[in-house]
Amino acid sequence: MEFKKIQLNGFKSFAEKTNFLIEDGLTGIVGPNGCGKSNIVESLKWAMGETSAKSMRGSGMEDVIFNGTSNKASKNIAEVSIIVDNTNHEGTLQYKDMDKVEVRRKIEKDKGSKFYINNKEVRARDAQMFFADLSTGAHSPSMISQGRIGALVTAKPTDRRAILEEAANISGLHVRRHEAELR
Ligand code: ATP
Ligand code: MG
Numbered sequence: 001m002e003f004k005k006i007q008l009n010g011f012k013s014f015a016e017k018t019n020f021l022i023e024d025g026l027t028g029i030v031g032p033n034g035c036g037k038s039n040i041v042e043s044l045k046w047a048m049g050e051t052s053a054k055s056m057r058g059s060g061m062e063d064v065i066f067n068g069t070s071n072k073a074s075k076n077i078a079e080v081s082i083i084v085d086n087t088n089h090e091g092t093l094q095y096k097d098m099d100k101v102e103v104r105r106k107i108e109k110d111k112g113s114k115f116y117i118n119n120k121e122v123r124a125r126d127a128q129m130f131f132a133d134l135s136t137g138a139h140s141p142s143m144i145s146q147g148r149i150g151a152l153v154t155a156k157p158t159d160r161r162a163i164l165e166e167a168a169n170i171s172g173l174h175v176r177r178h179e180a181e182l183r
Contacts, residue, residue: 001090001134003044004100005083010075011046012039015066041143047080047105048137049115049128062109079106084134091133091172103127125179133172140166 003022008014013036020040029037042056046064053061068074081104089096095117105127107113115127131137144152152163165171 001088001136002085003082004085005081006040006043006047007081007083008040008043008079010066010078011043011064011080012036012066012078014039014043015069015072015075041145043080044082045143047082047103047127048131049105049124050139051124061113062107065107065109076109077106079104081105092130095130101130103130129172129175132175135166135171140171142166 005022006020007017008020009017029040031037038057042050042064046056050056053059053063056064058064065078066072066075081102084101084103085099086095086101087099095101098118102116102118104116104119105113106116113124115122115124117126117130128137132140136142152160162171165174
């Protein structure tokens with residue numbers, strides 16, 4: 001599984017439709033302070049099903065919508081789409097056979113947010129599970145935020161285990177077990 005493209009539209013500082021094509025190999029994002037690098041990472045978290053406004057550096061979920069500048073009007077809708085290359089056929093059974101999967105999240109002012117997988121509306125849970133089954137996701141150890149490297153060094157064994165489980169590709173199983181226990 002590889003992320004091939006991220007499309008932002010009205011998300012935080014990305015007022016207009018912006019495409020990021022991810023080529024093979026390592027990708028770095030560089031730019032001056034405040035140009036939107038962290039916003040791109042947050043857009044990934046958000047589309048993967050992040051439900052906490054705080055971890056998106058906002059006070060409410062609608063804060064992800066472009067809120068205007070001195071010369072550009074604010075927007076009512078924010079949308080982020082992640083296009084995943086799945087030619088090695090991993091992850092959730094339902095999507096395993098597909099070579100390409102698009103996960104999209106859209107939020108509209110006063111209407112809340114919706115998730116779509118390949119243009120079909122799904123539950124937030126389905127989008128979260130899709131990424132968890134691919135051993136990634138908004139809360140997975142594969143997203144390392146600022147200051148987390150130090151925390152990793154001093155982590156408790158249980159926290160460090162989460163990282164090993166992800167490396168072993170079994171973190172999705174834990175999410176499913178937790179879901180089964182809640183039922
Ligand atoms: P640094 O190098 O300092 O980490 P960065 O490139 O990571 O900077 P970001 O934190 O991604 O920068 O972007 C911050 C910018 O995004 C700020 O200018 C802020 O005003 C803008 N921003 C955040 N939310 C919104 C929003 N809802 N609408 C418009 N602009 C926004
Ligand atoms: Mg930053």
